[in-house]
Amino acid sequence: MIALRPGRWLTTSAVLALLAVTGWLSRTTFVTVPLLQERLPAPLLIAIAVAAVATTPLHETFPDLVRTLPRARTVHALGVGAVLVLACASMYPALATSTRGTVDQQVALPLFLLLLGVALVGVALFGRATPLIVLALGLTTLPVMTAPGNPVTATLAALPDVVAATMMLGAAALLLARGPRREHAR
Amino acid sequence: MTAIRAWALRSSAGWLFGGLCVIVAAVIVSRSGWQWQGQWAVSWGAGTSIVLSPLLAGVVAFDVHRFLTPGLRLLTASAQRGARSVVALVVVLTVAAAVPWFAGMSTTSVRAAATGAPPLMTTWLVYVALGVAVLGAAASVGLLVGTLVPHLLAGPAAAALVYVGPILVLPLGLQGILSVGGATGPTYGMVPNPTVVAATLAVNLSLMALCSVAALGRLGLRPSFGKALPIALVIVLAVSLVALVSSDPRTRSLTGTTDVVCTGTSPETCGPTDASAVLEVASRDLEDASSRLTAAGFTFPDEYALDAPTMPADETRGLLFVDPTTLQGDHMSEWDRGLTLATPAACPEFYGDAVPVELLDAQAALSLWFVAALSTSEDIAPTDPDTVAAVSTLDALRACDSSALPDWDYATR
Known part of the structure; x- marks a missing residue:
């Protein structure tokens, strides 16, 4: 428990659990979003939120201390695996039982997998600003993908889930290879 | 600082x-x-x-x-x-x-x-x-x-x-x-x-x-x-x-606001002042189209009013439909142009509780015909049966009289 608290696992798990419940309750809901003509399926918003939050525990907590630990790499690899499991489990209630009739509903899963991939790469390259970068990408995607004749929705809809999942796993491999970005000690 | x-x-x-x-x-x-x-x-x-x-x-x-x-x-x-x-x-x-x-x-x-x-x-x-x-x-x-x-x-x-x-x-x-x-x-x-x-x-x-x-x-x-x-x-x-x-x-x-501006001459297009840019585009396109169609026997209203919440609708003016998102360069989309030409009067039936099915069906058929007729550079033959039926349909729509509509199956062919 002592290791979990500074590693942000408890808070992140609690937020992800809350998002999972919200995703389950709103799995068939369409919400009115400003700047968009049509209503959006709630799982799209849940996908962005889960991708932004899930990788929070992977950032370095005690940069100097971690490098002295003999099993730091193993713990980090376990952490990446745990994050993937947590993220997918949190997203499952919103996607598994929702009808995927509209294009906006179909793109929720590939969008989630790609944003999660960006988040994993972000931990390695951008550091602690990663959740905000994922949010920025996700929130910008919404108005762009709902514009008539835009290529983003068509690309996401045409992207097989397996390919998106592979890209996400590739991002995880990159993070495992590079490790989290070193933050400046305060 | x-x-x-x-x-x-x-x-x-x-x-x-x-x-x-x-x-x-x-x-x-x-x-x-x-x-x-x-x-x-x-x-x-x-x-x-x-x-x-x-x-x-x-x-x-x-x-x-x-x-x-x-x-x-x-x-x-x-x-x-x-x-x-x-x-x-x-x-x-x-x-x-x-x-x-x-x-x-x-x-x-x-x-x-x-x-x-x-x-x-x-x-x-x-x-x-x-x-x-x-x-x-x-x-x-x-x-x-x-x-x-x-x-x-x-x-x-x-x-x-x-x-x-x-x-x-x-x-x-x-x-x-x-x-x-x-x-x-x-x-x-x-x-x-x-x-x-x-x-x-x-x-x-x-x-x-x-x-x-x-x-x-x-x-x-x-x-x-x-x-x-x-x-x-x-x-x-x-x-x-x-x-x-x-x-x-x-x-x-x-x-x-109630400020209205009109542009063009034959026909004249009117709308709120901040719609003047699209009115000019519509006026040019409608003038070109109506000059071709008038030679084939069609009679269009002198004025079209933009279909906007602030524009009062009446039977003496046609309804102008212009969706800015579908403007192609400086031209109306062919569908907007066809629909506008096929709506020569803002009939009271359009705003009533009952749906004027016959008028709307005739408007849709005439709109389709206008799109097809204006998509080619060939002259429109006045004696062609479809042209005759289209002229009668336009006259009936101008008068908002569903009983005067000809028996024309253009839309269902």
Whole structure:
């Protein structure tokens, strides 16, 4: 428990659990979003939120201390695996039982997998600003993908889930290879 | 100034500015059509605040969490000008977000002016004031969340709050809180409703002040006026929220004007003054089309009125349908042109409770025929059976007389 608290696992798990419940309750809901003509399926918003939050525990907590630990790499690899499991489990209630009739509903899963991939790469390259970068990408995607004749929705809809999942796993491999970005000690 | 300069260098302002420039450009170019109406162009340009505000709140919370460490908070609280340092951080980040937002709105305004649809200066100034208030309020919410949540998730939490908050209050009739503009269609003949604008400004400004006071209090920087200011701000916020909810119509931020402009001669196209750019396009296209069709025996009304909420409809004028998003270069889409030509009168039946099925079916068939006939450069034969039936259909639609419609199965062939 002592290791979990500074590693942000408890808070992140609690937020992800809350998002999972919200995703389950709103799995068939369409919400009115400003700047968009049509209503959006709630799982799209849940996908962005889960991708932004899930990788929070992977950032370095005690940069100097971690490098002295003999099993730091193993713990980090376990952490990446745990994050993937947590993220997918949190997203499952919103996607598994929702009808995927509209294009906006179909793109929720590939969008989630790609944003999660960006988040994993972000931990390695951008550091602690990663959740905000994922949010920025996700929130910008919404108005762009709902514009008539835009290529983003068509690309996401045409992207097989397996390919998106592979890209996400590739991002995880990159993070495992590079490790989290070193933050400046305060 | 020293604090401003220091935070400009140390904070995330540079990244925020660069990222938001890209986001503003991506959102603005994602749709077209707004350049044909000044009000829509300003609203669309200002609408990027719907993405910018949450990100600004998130970055402010992130930087507050990152820089205002417990040690620094103690130092700030004991410093004579501690509050100024915290406010300087928020100001720097707000300016970094406001500049791309303002540049985006100015770009759409200039583009609309170049198309011949410049926005009204009063409308433009209203959106500038609303935008500044909204971004300030979003930054203050970020400051408060950053001081309350001692966690890396403070940034995403603030961003989520500012993004989801306006969505959650929409059903209550509350628009314009933490976001401004974002029209996705033309609002011909409409100007901002002064009551709603004043209430929206008051809500956002009081929210900004309240969050700032609460955050500074949390940091141990309690202002000298005690509890009087927070109480006054809560009262102002409550009163302005009530004023915003009770505005009539409560969710309409725009109100209609009666100024009308007409262009062209044969036929003349009329509409609200801020629709003059699309009226000119329509007038040219309808003139070309009607000159070809008149030679084949068609008789069109002398005037078409734009199908807009502020335009009175009557039987002596045709209805003009122009969707700016489908304008191809400087021409109407063939479907809009066909539908307009096939609607030579705004029949009262169109606005009644019962659906005038026969009139609408005839209008649809005639519209299809016009699209097909005008898509070729060949002359239209006046004696062709379809041409004869089309002429009779147009005459019946002009008279709003369903009993005079010929038995014509063009649409179902």
